[in-house]
Amino acid sequence: MSAMPAVPDPSPHPAPSERVELSVVVPCYNEEESLPRLVEVLTQELSALTPHFEVILVDDGSRDRTLPMLREVHRAHPRFRYLSLSRNFGKESAMLAGLSHARGEKVAIMDADLQHPPTLLAKMLPLLDTGDYSQVVARRTRAGDPALRTALSRLYYRMMNRLVDVDLEDGVGDFRVLDRRAVRALLTLGESNRFSKGLFAWIGFPTAVVDYENVSREAGATKWSMRNLFNYGIDGVVSFNYRPLRMSIWFGILATVVAVGYALWVLVDAIVHGNSVPGYVTTICAVTAFGGVQLIVLGVIGEYLGRIYAETKQRPLFLLKESSESDLPVTTVLGREHEALEPIERSIPE
Ligand code: UDP
Numbered sequence: 232m233s234a235m236p237a238v239p240d241p242s243p244h245p246a247p248s249e250r251v252e253l254s255v256v257v258p259c260y261n262e263e264e265s266l267p268r269l270v271e272v273l274t275q276e277l278s279a280l281t282p283h284f285e286v287i288l289v290d291d292g293s294r295d296r297t298l299p300m301l302r303e304v305h306r307a308h309p310r311f312r313y314l315s316l317s318r319n320f321g322k323e324s325a326m327l328a329g330l331s332h333a334r335g336e337k338v339a340i341m342d343a344d345l346q347h348p349p350t351l352l353a354k355m356l357p358l359l360d361t362g363d364y365s366q367v368v369a370r371r372t373r374a375g376d377p378a379l380r381t382a383l384s385r386l387y388y389r390m391m392n393r394l395v396d397v398d399l400e401d402g403v404g405d406f407r408v409l410d411r412r413a414v415r416a417l418l419t420l421g422e423s424n425r426f427s428k429g430l431f432a433w434i435g436f437p438t439a440v441v442d443y444e445n446v447s448r449e450a451g452a453t454k455w456s457m458r459n460l461f462n463y464g465i466d467g468v469v470s471f472n473y474r475p476l477r478m479s480i481w482f483g484i485l486a487t488v489v490a491v492g493y494a495l496w497v498l499v500d501a502i503v504h505g506n507s508v509p510g511y512v513t514t515i516c517a518v519t520a521f522g523g524v525q526l527i528v529l530g531v532i533g534e535y536l537g538r539i540y541a542e543t544k545q546r547p548l549f550l551l552k553e554s555s556e557s558d559l560p561v562t563t564v565l566g567r568e569h570e571a572l573e574p575i576e577r578s579i580p581e
């Protein structure tokens with residue numbers, strides 16, 4: 232039994248029928264160190280913006296005290312709801328879980344480590360309120376980031392924008408506010424392999440950008456290793472177009488032309504000068520070079536094939552283990568069966 236608060240809570244639990252103006256979705260993975268400060272700052276900032284807010288903290292299968300802390304936070308501040316995923320599904324899935332349970336007319340997404348300053352919401356929301364935009368995104372300057380990471384990231388975005396069909400911008404991350412229309416559109420995209428930066432861009436709608444200074448993490452450590460970032464980068468390229476497949480073909484044609492040319496030259500050389508059987512070195516070079524090319528091309532094809540396999544399984548994108556509302560179904564919106572229950576969600580034109 233938990234002790235009831237002696238004084239009535241100034242921010243009572245938003246009843247399911249209450250009009251929620253703003254939902255804030257925060258994915259949390261091992262964030263025990265950031266949580267107390269986050270709750271404090273959010274309570275302060277959000278109540279200044281609107282009395283009708285809710286925060287959805289999504290525990291992404293944390294191994295530390297995050298979940299018990301979320302229970303406590305919900306008990307003390309019922310406007311802070313929580314969802315807990317059955318294991319670590321990754322930030323993309325955690326965000327999605329939060330989005331699909333957000334009730335607000337506007338939904339903000341931000342990180343738990345306060346690298347996305349909640350004060351910026353005061354600048355972002357009015358832009359959405361003008362009605363001219365469906366998304367307002369925050370763009371950070373990269374001051375204070377490790378130089379190598381900044382340089383790699385610049386290079387990546389430059390390459391990406393040549394490759395993919397949607398516009399991606401350096402410094403624009405997941406910190407953004409969406410209106411209902413954009414949220415609904417996002418939830419209709421049923422793919423399992425979610426590269427949300429691309430998805431946010433793909434849904435389109437008028438988008439406004441607000442700049443902010445880079446902030447370093449308040450507490451705890453980043454959950455992204457260089458390897459994660461690299462894989463995330465590949466995801467980005469492969470998720471949004473078939474150009475790597477097309478490039479493989481060109482690569483193959485080029486290699487074939489070079490090989491045939493070389494073969495002709497060897498042939499003519501043998502006819503004119505006779506065969507003296509050296510050429511061990513060239514043979515080895517050719518075999519390894521073409522072996523390499525074939526492996527790369529096979530890898531590219533395999534990458535797409537793997538994605539097709541993953542998508543055909545139609546698995547739910549996350550599973551809930553626990554939440555602040557006891558009546559939540561285990562699988563929801565992108566837990567597939569929900570789609571059958573709500574055909575309206577599907578009726579959004581592409
Ligand atoms: N996060 C998550 N699941 C994961 C990894 C991260 O929900 O598997 C959350 C994390 O708790 C934080 C946000 O995603 O709220 C961003 O993570 P982090 O600060 O580690 O990334 P960075 O800011 O370095 O890009």
Ligand code: MG
Pocket residue numbers: 342344346448453
């Ligand atoms: Mg961070």
